[in-house]
Amino acid sequence: MRIRATVAAVSGALALSALAVPAAQADDAASRADIAKIREAAQDSGRSAGTRAPGDGQPYTLNATFSNFKIATAVKVGTTNHVSTKVSFTMTHGADVDVTASDFYTDPYLYKGSFDSPDNMLFGNNYAKCTPASSTKANCTGTIDFYPADSELINSDAGSWKAGAMAIAFNGEDPDGETFDITKVGYKDQGGLASTLVQRYSKQTVNASPEPVKKGKPITVTGKLSRANWEDNKYHGYTNQPVKLQFRKKGSDTYSTVKTIKTNSTGELKTTVTASTDGYFRYNFAGTSTTPAVVAAGDFVDVQ
Structure with missing residues (x-):
């Protein structure tokens, strides 16, 4: 199960590597640890960097943006029960981005604090699912999952959170393979898409x-x-x-x-x-x- 992303000692992207692979993920799907590698590399040039060209051990900036993010106005979280809230968003992307590829992933999330240095981040048990609406647009749905009994939240986390989303195109690259070339991987991360209240039941x-x-x-x-x-x-x-x-x-x-x-x-x-x-x-x-x-x-x- 996931643990609280403590960022007092590590950067936001590094903290995400503490997230374990959800049990519901297929064996051949990219693990959270694999994706954390990409996030961590991208962190070197800033999570919100506008454009990253291939090279220097970093993924290139994927031609994708997120909008129309919808989430409940408030999410009530108790002491032990798993809480899941649905989210939806639109992803606009370049015609060369194949959102139906088996190694393409998009992940909605919530973060507390600033985008570049969040105090905490929460994700869904599974990556979002996207349905192409055109050659350059997809409608995506997912969840954000809360496990209060697993130390994901502390009392000061109650209040306003912001929503973000990220997309990763591995383009056939195996992050666990010997010939993995991160410069051929596309990555985009965008915050400030919406807000919600995470409340103590x-x-x-x-x-x-x-x-x-x-x-x-x-x-x-x-x-x-x-x-x-x-x-x-x-x-x-x-x-x-x-x-x-x-x-x-x-x-x-x-x-x-x-x-x-x-x-x-x-x-x-x-x-x-x-x-x-x-x-x-x-x-x-x-x-x-x-x-x-x-x-x-x-x-x-x-x-x-």
Whole structure:
């Protein structure tokens, strides 16, 4: 399985060599390590270099650009479950680029931080699949896969990520062969194609008591707002966050906000209201850039 691409000690391209070959890849497909060799060589002249001519132990710049990258607005990632989100993009390329070749690969990814020196990068389990739309354009689809239990993410990774894509044409060259000539390999990498939020999955509970309760008596409504911790794979309280207490009268479909309170140092919520009529209480958290919105299921109180 893949591991977090730590780039404090190595460059972005070198960090990618830590990615293992996904199990779903065919035996004769280029491994992530093979492609990392190309990325690393290209890094010598900058990942975003406009043109690289063959020579000097580097791949040449493949005549390809990426656009129309689409990804979910936000991806919610918990503590253990594998999460996969679909992506699509358009690749425009030279007429001499054969996107249907068995040794042509294109790979969408997400990166945190700057393009040239990312803090973290995440890829899909498999390379993207492209369908030619013309002799110079292809429509591509793939996934970005998240494995929070495998130390791919730390809590500070939550928030905004950017999308990139790369393409490699081996042109018949075998990266593990004795006669491998990297200068005959084409490579293109492009960032800033889109953005998304990678968020720490959240949970919200509620409990209104006593039940039943006499009209005019106090009702205590407790609850807890928690979110995924990617470093210990547990859920912890989300502190000092505003949460709305809402009420829906029995027979109605609409909730109204009663008051807004903040979570305490452990994410707990507690407040009191006066019993007036049968209905449902719930807590509603609006969310932040790092943590998605979440609403507790309503807890019914019978007022007598």
